[in-house]
Amino acid sequence: MKTITKDVLFDKIARNDRHFSKAPHAFFHAWARGVELAGPKLFGDGTQQGLQEAVSKWDLCPNLEAIHQTIGVMSSGEKVFLAAMVSFYNVGDGGALLKRVGVHGLADLGGLDLERRRVIGALILNYSGW
Template sequence: MNLSLPIEVLDQIALEERHFAEAPKAFFEAWKRGAEIAGAEWFGDGTREGLQRANSKWDLRPNMLMLNDALGVLSSGQRMFLSAMVSFYNSREGGAMLKRCGFEGLSDLGGLDLERRKVIADLTLHYTGW
């Protein structure tokens, strides 16, 4: 009895293994791009220098207190983008922020420009947990 898997299945397994092995680095790169777009003040130590020298997502944790305080004065696009990013860091907090922004579903992300959509798409594709 031959128990070997078809080559297509083995290729798919290898592809997924590569993807998930590279996912943490790709997630961090997307997270850093998002922090650059949104503004260094919302992440890590809140400085441009801190953003530049960050080596991991842990170096760029969102400043939850500052974000929650500022949510009411940001533009609708900035609120949506920052809230979506926060939802990767803390789903409960991010979900509450998204609700405050009037987010009802994924189609609401359609209001973001292409650059921000790509960040959210890359974060989704490469997310393996915080």
């Protein structure tokens, strides 16, 4: 069995602290990229200008009413991505939306293209609550 020294343990703690201190900023940038991919009309004030001027995730909250009205006409990949995005904002609404679009588990995100996978991955790595 490998013994962990104090120095190794402190180094691991310091790396975790550095990651989590930067996580909110990284989350916002991943979120903004996700909003761009999903469509700014469904987030914040619904405009491209609103996306460009956003300074926090609060400026880009999902417009749940607009999402529920438009998600039915989207491609399956767009639906899954959008539902996954909503789930970071609100677990209940996001979970219901994921179920509605046929997502039963994380493996169902495997159908997303690489760019959308990267966004979801960055959101998972940097999520620190809404």
